[in-house]
Amino acid sequence: MLEISHLTKRFGGLAAVHDVSTTIEAGRINAIIGPNGAGKTTFFNLINGVHRPTSGRIVFKGQDVTNLPADQMARLGIARTFQTTTLFDVASVLDNLIVGHRLRTRSGLWDVLVGSRRLRQEEQVCREKARAALDFVGLAHLEHRVAGDISQEERKRLAFALALSTDPSLVLLDEPAGGVNPDETLGLAELIRKMVKSGLTVCLIEHKMDMIMSLADKILVLNHGERIAEGTPAEIRRNPAVIDAYLGTDHAGIDHLEAADARA
Numbered sequence: 001m002l003e004i005s006h007l008t009k010r011f012g013g014l015a016a017v018h019d020v021s022t023t024i025e026a027g028r029i030n031a032i033i034g035p036n037g038a039g040k041t042t043f044f045n046l047i048n049g050v051h052r053p054t055s056g057r058i059v060f061k062g063q064d065v066t067n068l069p070a071d072q073m074a075r076l077g078i079a080r081t082f083q084t085t086t087l088f089d090v091a092s093v094l095d096n097l098i099v100g101h102r103l104r105t106r107s108g109l110w111d112v113l114v115g116s117r118r119l120r121q122e123e124q125v126c127r128e129k130a131r132a133a134l135d136f137v138g139l140a141h142l143e144h145r146v147a148g149d150i151s152q153e154e155r156k157r158l159a160f161a162l163a164l165s166t167d168p169s170l171v172l173l174d175e176p177a178g179g180v181n182p183d184e185t186l187g188l189a190e191l192i193r194k195m196v197k198s199g200l201t202v203c204l205i206e207h208k209m210d211m212i213m214s215l216a217d218k219i220l221v222l223n224h225g226e227r228i229a230e231g232t233p234a235e236i237r238r239n240p241a242v243i244d245a246y247l248g249t250d251h252a253g254i255d256h257l258e259a260a261d262a263r264a
């Protein structure tokens with residue numbers, strides 16, 4: 001679905017991503033892991049058009065999208081969530097979704113000023129899509145709740161709904177289970193599986209090793225901006241380069257890797 005060849009991003013003298021080639025496979029859960037500062041977020045920013053690569057090529061469904069900006073990537077079907085979801089805390093959950101969706105729809109200022117038919121039609125479609133997305137993520141009952149009052153786990157689900165409301169085919173999830181408890185993590189993993197069952201392709205960055213090891217079909221491991229391994233969870237757990245990378249920089253990470261291994 002997404003073919004990435006020799007992708008590099010430099011910030012001054014630092015190569016945050018260096019010569020990374022990989023494939024995001026359609027209909028699968030693709031994961032990206034790596035110690036802090038490994039280049040994961042930069043990699044996401046490259047594949048959804050937030051950053052332009054210094055060099056390399058990105059092909060999405062056969063089309064070269066290497067230098068397209070984020071709004072065009074969104075229109076082509078790549079949606080993205082962020083580590084922290086910015087919401088209008090005083091607005092309802094449904095209105096947050098509608099605003100998020102409208103930012104990506106086509107009416108211009110003129111349509112808004114004259115209240116055009118196109119605007120009214122778009123509003124209707126937008127409301128329906130927002131409700132469908134809320135239902136999908138299990139938040140239909142919170143439609144009228146003020147966004148500032150919902151829990152961290154519900155914010156995570158709402159971030160998924162925001163991404164889904166634009167009808168993507170590829171969804172990039174940046175730390176989808178950050179800051180939620182173990183039970184809630186299981187629930188979010190279930191929701192990610194449901195996304196894939198409904199025909200979406202998922203690519204996620206996550207530090208929670210247990211979740212990744214039980215969820216991912218394929219894992220790409222970055223360290224210091226470079227691809228050091230790629231494979232199934234079973235292959236990654238036993239890869240000496242991966243173990244070295246976590247031992248060198250992040251003892252908590254390797255503990256989780258070993259714990260996940262022991263449970264497997």
Ligand SMILES: Nc1ncnc2c1ncn2[C@@H]1O[C@H](COP(=O)(O)OP(=O)(O)OP(=O)(O)O)[C@@H](O)[C@H]1O
Nearest residue numbers: 011014015016034035036037038039040041042043
């Ligand atoms: N806009 C930027 N300007 C300069 N350096 C940057 C920029 N964005 C990221 N970097 C640097 O690039 C490297 C990779 O950062 P990145 O945020 O992609 O890592 P990460 O793997 O997502 O880390 P974490 O797991 O801590 O979120 C880091 O050294 C970071 O300081």
